[in-house]
Amino acid sequence: MTAVEDLSFPPLLRGELATGDAIRHACLRAAEGCDAGLVCYRLAMDELQAALVFAPEVPLAQAMAMLPLCGVGFQNALGALAPPEIAVHLDWDGGIRINGASCGRFRAISPGTDPRAVPDWLVIGFTLPLIPATDRPGDTPDRTWLYVEGCADLSPAALLEAWARHCLNWIARWEDEGNRPLHADWEALAHGLGEQTSQSGHHGVFVGIDADFGMLLRDGDSTHLIPLTDLLEAAP
Incomplete structure (x- = not known):
């Protein structure tokens, strides 16, 4: 595992x-009132975990764009580091797909759920x-792991x-x-577009997303x- 002091984060972010x-x-630090831009991480032999703290200035319905944003950022990062034959796609609900199989996921946590309110943190x-x-x-x-997909030489750090x-x-x-x-970039990476799926008790064909990245399901x-x-998800 790479030493903590060797990690380098861009300006405005800190690890x-x-x-x-x-x-x-990250949620506990956010609840304590840490500044936005904190990147909390854990580098283990079998798993990489990371989380970014936001302090939104817009209502939660708009701030949730950070979920697909972080997913596209992940695809861009892995796409730049992995062998060219590695295909990365994103599920609407935060799932990560590598070469078509599930490989981890993104999650979103906030202290409130009112889409019209500006949250204290996200x-x-x-x-x-x-x-x-x-x-x-x-x-x-239907499930895979990063190193199984030909990325054994890729450094998690x-x-x-x-x-x-x-x-x-x-x-x-x-x-x-x-x-x-x-x-535009997220839709190009979306997994399951045009296919039958179920979400939040609804069933239908995943036909796209609205302006705020909401899922559009067509049922007849x-x-x-x-x-x-x-x-x-509820804050811990």
Whole structure:
């Protein structure tokens, strides 16, 4: 594992090693009133965890754009570091797909759930499995691990640093240009578009996302809108 002092984060972001779950650590630090831009992380032999603390200045419905933003930042980071044959896609609900199989996920946590209110803080974090716990990964063909997909030489620390850089670049672009560029890039990476799926008690064909990244599910003549805030988890 790379030494903590060797990690390098871009200006406006700073790293903090978590002794336990990195996402929970970030939530606790956010609740204590830490500044936005804190990146909490845990680098283990079998798993990478990281979480970024935000202090939104817009209502939660708009602030939730940080979930797909961090996902696109992850794809950009892994795409730059992994072999060219590695395909990275994103599930609407935060799941990460590598070469079509599930490989970790993003989560969103906030102290409130009112989409019209500006939250005190918002944490977006991810867990990325690196190696399987058994020697029979073929038993779960819909699930994979980073190193199983030909990325054994990729440094988790380098991936973490690259994710932070790409997220910061996307945040600056989002502040300047709004959702449109992020919307286009996310849809290009979306897994399951045009396919049947279920979400929040609704069933239908995943036909796209609205301006605030809500899922559009078409069920016959009806189209259901599932807002991103449905994915929020309660703060610990």
